[in-house]
Amino acid sequence: MACAVVLGLAVACRPPEPTATGSARIVSQVVFADEELWHLGPDVRPRVVGVSPMADDPRYSDAVGLWPAELPRPTGAEAIAAQNPDLVVIAEFTADETRALLEQMGVRTLRLEGWDGFADVRRHIRELAGAVGAEAAGTARIAAFDAELDALRQRFATAGAPGIVSWEDGSVAGGKTIFADAAEAAGFVDVAAAHGIAGHRTIGLESLVAWDPEYIVISCTDDCTAREQEFAAQPGIAATRAGRRGGVIAMPTHHLYSVGFGALEMVRQLGERRRGTDGSAP
Amino acid sequence: MSPMLEARGCGLSVPGGAAPRWLVRGLDLEIRAGDRIAVLGPSGAGKTTLLRALTGLVTPTEGGVWLADRPIARWEPRARARQIAWLPQRAEPWSDVPAHEIVALGRTPHLGALARLGEADRLATNAALVQVGAETLAHRPWSSLSGGERQRVMLARMLASDARILLLDEPTAALDVGHAMRVMRCCDALAADGSAIVFATHDLDLAQRWADRVVCVGARTVVGTAAELLVPEIMGELFDVRAQWGRRMVFDAP
Amino acid sequence: MSRARRWAIGGGLAVAALAITAMLVGPGDIDATQVLSAIGRGLVGSSRADDLIDAQVWLLRAPRVLVVALVGAALAGGGAVTQGLFRNPLADPSVLGISLGAAFVAVVGIFLGLDRAGVWVTPLLAALGAGATLGVLLGLATRSGDATTLLLAGVALGATFGAATTCVLALAGDRHELGIKVLRWLMGSFEGRSWGHLAVATAPIGAGLALAVALARDLDALALGDDVAASLGVSPRAVQRRAVTAVALLVGGATAVAGVLGFLGLVVPHVVRWRLGSGHRSLLPLSAIVGASTLLAVDTLTRIAPVALPPGIVTSLIGAPAFLWILLRQRSRRPT
Numbered sequence: 124m125a126c127a128v129v130l131g132l133a134v135a136c137r138p139p140e141p142t143a144t145g146s147a148r149i150v151s152q153v154v155f156a157d158e159e160l161w162h163l164g165p166d167v168r169p170r171v172v173g174v175s176p177m178a179d180d181p182r183y184s185d186a187v188g189l190w191p192a193e194l195p196r197p198t199g200a201e202a203i204a205a206q207n208p209d210l211v212v213i214a215e216f217t218a219d220e221t222r223a224l225l226e227q228m229g230v231r232t233l234r235l236e237g238w239d240g241f242a243d244v245r246r247h248i249r250e251l252a253g254a255v256g257a258e259a260a261g262t263a264r265i266a267a268f269d270a271e272l273d274a275l276r277q278r279f280a281t282a283g284a285p286g287i288v289s290w291e292d293g294s295v296a297g298g299k300t301i302f303a304d305a306a307e308a309a310g311f312v313d314v315a316a317a318h319g320i321a322g323h324r325t326i327g328l329e330s331l332v333a334w335d336p337e338y339i340v341i342s343c344t345d346d347c348t349a350r351e352q353e354f355a356a357q358p359g360i361a362a363t364r365a366g367r368r369g370g371v372i373a374m375p376t377h378h379l380y381s382v383g384f385g386a387l388e389m390v391r392q393l394g395e396r397r398r399g400t401d402g403s404a405p
Numbered sequence: 406m407s408p409m410l411e412a413r414g415c416g417l418s419v420p421g422g423a424a425p426r427w428l429v430r431g432l433d434l435e436i437r438a439g440d441r442i443a444v445l446g447p448s449g450a451g452k453t454t455l456l457r458a459l460t461g462l463v464t465p466t467e468g469g470v471w472l473a474d475r476p477i478a479r480w481e482p483r484a485r486a487r488q489i490a491w492l493p494q495r496a497e498p499w500s501d502v503p504a505h506e507i508v509a510l511g512r513t514p515h516l517g518a519l520a521r522l523g524e525a526d527r528l529a530t531n532a533a534l535v536q537v538g539a540e541t542l543a544h545r546p547w548s549s550l551s552g553g554e555r556q557r558v559m560l561a562r563m564l565a566s567d568a569r570i571l572l573l574d575e576p577t578a579a580l581d582v583g584h585a586m587r588v589m590r591c592c593d594a595l596a597a598d599g600s601a602i603v604f605a606t607h608d609l610d611l612a613q614r615w616a617d618r619v620v621c622v623g624a625r626t627v628v629g630t631a632a633e634l635l636v637p638e639i640m641g642e643l644f645d646v647r648a649q650w651g652r653r654m655v656f657d658a659p
Numbered sequence: 660m661s662r663a664r665r666w667a668i669g670g671g672l673a674v675a676a677l678a679i680t681a682m683l684v685g686p687g688d689i690d691a692t693q694v695l696s697a698i699g700r701g702l703v704g705s706s707r708a709d710d711l712i713d714a715q716v717w718l719l720r721a722p723r724v725l726v727v728a729l730v731g732a733a734l735a736g737g738g739a740v741t742q743g744l745f746r747n748p749l750a751d752p753s754v755l756g757i758s759l760g761a762a763f764v765a766v767v768g769i770f771l772g773l774d775r776a777g778v779w780v781t782p783l784l785a786a787l788g789a790g791a792t793l794g795v796l797l798g799l800a801t802r803s804g805d806a807t808t809l810l811l812a813g814v815a816l817g818a819t820f821g822a823a824t825t826c827v828l829a830l831a832g833d834r835h836e837l838g839i840k841v842l843r844w845l846m847g848s849f850e851g852r853s854w855g856h857l858a859v860a861t862a863p864i865g866a867g868l869a870l871a872v873a874l875a876r877d878l879d880a881l882a883l884g885d886d887v888a889a890s891l892g893v894s895p896r897a898v899q900r901r902a903v904t905a906v907a908l909l910v911g912g913a914t915a916v917a918g919v920l921g922f923l924g925l926v927v928p929h930v931v932r933w934r935l936g937s938g939h940r941s942l943l944p945l946s947a948i949v950g951a952s953t954l955l956a957v958d959t960l961t962r963i964a965p966v967a968l969p970p971g972i973v974t975s976l977i978g979a980p981a982f983l984w985i986l987l988r989q990r991s992r993r994p995t
Contacts, residue, residue: 292839293850293967325967328851329719333687335711344836358722358853362707362714460890486892493890496883499746506938513880513891520876520940566891 146210146231146255148172150203153235155383156212157186159251162384163260170255173197173206182344182376185385200224210254238382239299239322241308244268247382271387272308279310279394285337285370287311287393289379293325301386302340302379309393311338332359338397339365342380343373372396407474408435409601410459410489410570414468417454425466429455429626432468436570436601441592443616443631444605447644450622452605453494456572459603460491486514490568492559494575498547504558505543508533511565533565537591553584560588564595571595573604577611589615609640663941666931670948674728677955681724684963687715718853726852726860727958728951730913731923733864735950737909738924739931739943740871741793743878744902745800748932749810751925752910756817757792758921761914763820763827764788766841770827778859786863786911792816793903844918847971849958852916860916867908868947874901875939920971922978923950929982 150173151157157178160171176196178186197203200221203211211225212233222232233254235247245265252261287306289296296302296313297320303313314336315324331339339360343350354360355371365371378389415432418425428451436442436459444452457463459470461477470477472485490511498507511533512526522530534540537557542550550558556579563571571592577585592602593615606612612619612635619634621627623643627634634640637648683694694716700706701717708714734752741750741757752758768774768784795816800809824845831837843850880893888895913920928946935941954970957977961968 292836292843327686327962327967329715329962330686332711332715332719333685357851358708358718359714359851362709362711362718367709457886462886462889481892482889482894483892486890489890491887491890493884493886496887498882500748500882500932502882502936502938506936507883509938510879510882510887510891513876513893516876518873518876520879520938522940 146170146208148206148208149210149212149255150197150206150208151175151178151212152198152203152217153212153214154178154184154186155235155247156251157184157190158383158385159248159264160212160255161186161189162264163252163255163257167255167257167260172208173203183380185377185381185383204228204230212251212254238301240301240304241268241272241386244301244383244386268384268387271384272390275387275390275394276308279308279390279397281310284310284312285397286314286317286334287338287340288314288331288334288336288365289340290331291342293327294323295320295326295331296323297321301382302389305386305390306393308390310397311393328359332363335363336370337364337368338370338372338393339363340372340374340379340393342376344376347373347375408437408471409473410436410477411471412459412465412468413471415458415465415470416467417451417458417463418466419454427466429458429622432620432626432628434620434628436603438569438599438601439596440601440603440618441596441616442601442603442618442620443612444603444620444622445607445609445612445634445640445643446622447607452607452622453574455620455622456491456574456603456605460489460572461485462491483514486568487566488568489570489572490563490566492563492571492573492576494578496559501546501548503544503546504539504550504554505530505534507547507558508543508561508565511562514566529565529567530561533561533563536564537561538587552579553581556580556588557584560591569599570601571603573602575606576604577606577608585611607644609635663935663938663945666935666945667941667948670945670952673952674948674955677952677959678724678728681727681955681959681962682716682720684959685715685720689715719851722854722857723849723852723958724955726857726916727849727954729857729860729864730849730917730920731951731954732947733860733867733909733913733950734920734923735927735946735953736868736871736943737906737913738950739928739939739946740874740878740902740906740909741924742928742932743874743881743939743942744797744899744906745809746881746884747809748929749925750813751922752789752906753919753921753923754810754817754925755792755796755813756815756820757789757796757813757906757910758914758919759817759820759824760792761785761789761911762845762919763824764791765915766824766827766844769837769841770831778855782859782863782912782915784911785915786907788820789910789914790903790907792820793906797899797903843969845971846969847918847920847974848969849917856916860912863908863912863915867905867912870901870905871909871947872943874898874905875943878902878939878943918971920954921975922982923954923974926978926982927953 147170149160149171151160151171152175154175154177157174160167173195174190176198178184178190178196181187195206197206203225208230210231210233212235213222215236225232233250237243245268248261248265252258289302295315298313298316299321300323303316306313314334341350341354350373351371355366360366374389374392378385378392381389412432412434415429416427417429418427444455446452454463458465464478472480472488477485509522509526509530512522512529515526534543537560539554539557539561542554542558560576576588580588596602613631616631619629619631621634621639621643637650641648683691689712693712697713697716700713701721706713706717708718738751741752742748764787765781765785768780774780796809796813799812828838828841877893877898880888880891881895881898885895927950928942931942931945931949935945957973958970961970961973
């Protein structure tokens with residue numbers, strides 16, 4: 124019933140025609156777009172009529188406090204349609220039904236798919252900027268990303284890259300992940316990737332210990348130091364090089380799992396941590 | 406000689422309507438070694454309930470049951486079970502066990518918690534199987550046994566307990582005349598050996614042939630010798646039929 | 660030598676062989692000599708937590724192997740007791756929702772943060788959940804006495820607890836870590852089980868197994884029904900109370916330490932009974948032994964498998980078809 128009303132509403136007030144500069148009413152359902160739409164500049168911001176509820180979650184978002192509180196945070200097809208958007212940025216995990224419903228109503232959707240590394244971050248910025256008609260701002264944003272990345276690379280470039288594993292309750296990040304690129308930029312070797320793992324995969328604790336990595340990255344949301352100590356003392360972990368030499372790194376989730384600029388902060392923290400523990404100067 | 410088991414002023418009732426319905430009332434019954442007692446009555450009259458009360462499974466509404474001069478409820482259950490064995494009308498194992506395992510259940514009152522069977526238990530189990538002529542069935546699974554074979558295995562289960570008071574509920578109901586005869590002969594031999602036998606039946610032939618005393622469970626509870634009670638007047642009243650003496654075919658085991 | 664004794668010896672050897680295999684295989688290049696010397700160091704207490712081989716063999720593999728064996732014994736033993744108690748071969752802690760009841764109460768405990776009070780909290784809560792579920796089922800079973808009602812009630816209870824657990828997860832919503840922790844647990848896992856876990860599980864499972872074995876005679880007596888048991892001097896009520904306690908300890912202890920593992924309690928006692936008869940004297944210890952070796956085999960497989968498989972899924976994947984096969988085989992053998 125409610126759905127029918129919304130559908131009727133959507134048909135009654137057809138979305139305004141896209142202007143020459145791109146979509147007029149944009150809704151984001153992805154943290155990455157919540158962040159990037161803001162940074163694409165003052166030309167794009169006023170056209171955003173809804174961001175994802177996760178935008179305000181400091182554990183996953185670097186856009187906390189950017190968007191005004193009165194801006195809607197719609198979830199689900201109904202709430203999104205109620206914003207009368209002409210472009211909805213959806214995620215890989217957005218339900219296919221939602222997408223189909225939106226497209227039926229004539230709403231354009233942009234699905235950001237594939238996060239296999241920094242190349243995909245650039246690609247997604249370009250796609251997003253193109254979809255909202257802010258190509259120039261997108262190019263500038265990509266350039267800023269690369270400039271910062273290059274600076275970090277140079278800062279952390281050393282010989283003899285130590286091994287690192289990202290470990291989340293059994294799940295490791297192998298090759299073709301943002302983490303693998305971040306680790307490489309910070310001067311590490313992704314051990315999971317070196318063992319032939321691509322993407323995220325679950326492995327046993329025994330395998331992790333057998334790999335004996337010099338660094339293990341885990342996630343944390345609060346009290347990261349305590350998490351680090353607790354994890355490093357765990358049976359098995361305590362015997363690894365990471366456990367013995369202070370190589371356990373607890374990193375806030377909004378850096379560790381960022382698929383945007385937050386990944387650069389991950390590079391910076393990883394690199395600095397390495398300089399701190401193995402004493403090698405840049 | 407004092408009775409092995411005794412009912413004193415025993416009354417059994419079931420709840421029904423405004424007032425309880427009495428199945429048995431004012432029963433005085435002394436059960437002694439060698440007794441062969443038939444509990445007679447129409448279906449649903451309360452024969453099974455009386456046997457259960459004598460076994461100690463139900464508490465009489467009034468009066469009581471005494472085992473060797475002590476109220477039956479005051480006996481430790483396992484000690485009681487070593488003296489009284491009960492054969493229900495129907496009992497089925499829930500899983501398909503070999504016959505000898507069923508028979509060995511009769512040894513339960515003699516076993517420790519771990520159910521380890523000793524030499525005495527094995528001997529008693531085998532003896533019981535031989536007694537009912539079921540030794541060849543020992544390793545057969547329950548599901549493969551016929552009705553008559555099952556009843557013999559159950560009888561052996563009862564005998565394996567070495568109890569001297571045997572209460573049998575319709576022991577021959579499922580059996581053909583030949584098997585029924587063998588079961589009753591077995592009971593006879595036990596009684597001759599000093600056991601007390603009480604069996605419930607609605608079969609007048611069976612009672613007439615194998616019982617010395619009779620308990621009539623019906624509108625009135627009457628106890629007497631077989632000669633006194635197995636007469637057309639009393640049986641006619643008990644089963645609500647017209648009864649008379651006549652000629653009939655007589656069976657005997659070869 | 661009796662069949663039961665041959666089985667016991669064979670089963671014991673299988674447990675030992677599987678335990679040794681489990682200690683020898685796994686990721687990392689550790690040869691048999693290194694494993695043995697690490698075990699030796701562990702046994703004399705000179706094992707080092709910061710030595711890589713010691714850690715892998717003595718801190719990861721050894722406690723895991725023992726936890727797996729213990730949980731396998733507990734679930735199969737608990738299944739045997741449950742089947743004997745309900746006089747029904749389909750009665751099983753996972754089928755009847757007992758495991759899910761245990762999981763639900765434990766998850767509520769984790770949600771409320773009660774588990775931080777001590778390592779014994781989760782096993783205790785899981786045991787309470789298992790016991791309470793079993794109590795409800797027993798109440799229903801004694802009132803209707805009908806196997807179908809019992810199984811349907813168990814399925815309904817299981818669904819209720821499953822839904823309630825999901826509900827708690829939904830309430831936990833943004834507590835991501837909690838959600839993952841609970842989900843992993845519901846799938847059943849032996850990942851990273853340590854000596855601490857073993858210590859926590861040993862007391863309830865040990866007590867439960869001892870209680871179960873001591874119930875042998877009384878569960879046997881129940882084979883022909885409550886009345887026959889009573890006539891044999893065994894009080895059905897007393898057996899029920901003790902059996903519920905035993906199953907609560909076994910399933911609670913196992914669920915607390917390994918999560919929900921299905922079908923083991925159903926299939927293992929069934930196979931043992933089918934091959935060996937149903938005397939609980941041998942059924943209970945043998946179910947425990949066969950359960951331990953089965954779960955050891957399953958867990959070792961999942962450890963060396965190239966992809967990470969939750970053991971709970973594997974037991975169900977193997978258990979459910981095995982059960983169907985047994986069922987069909989038995990039916991075809993039944994005389995018409």
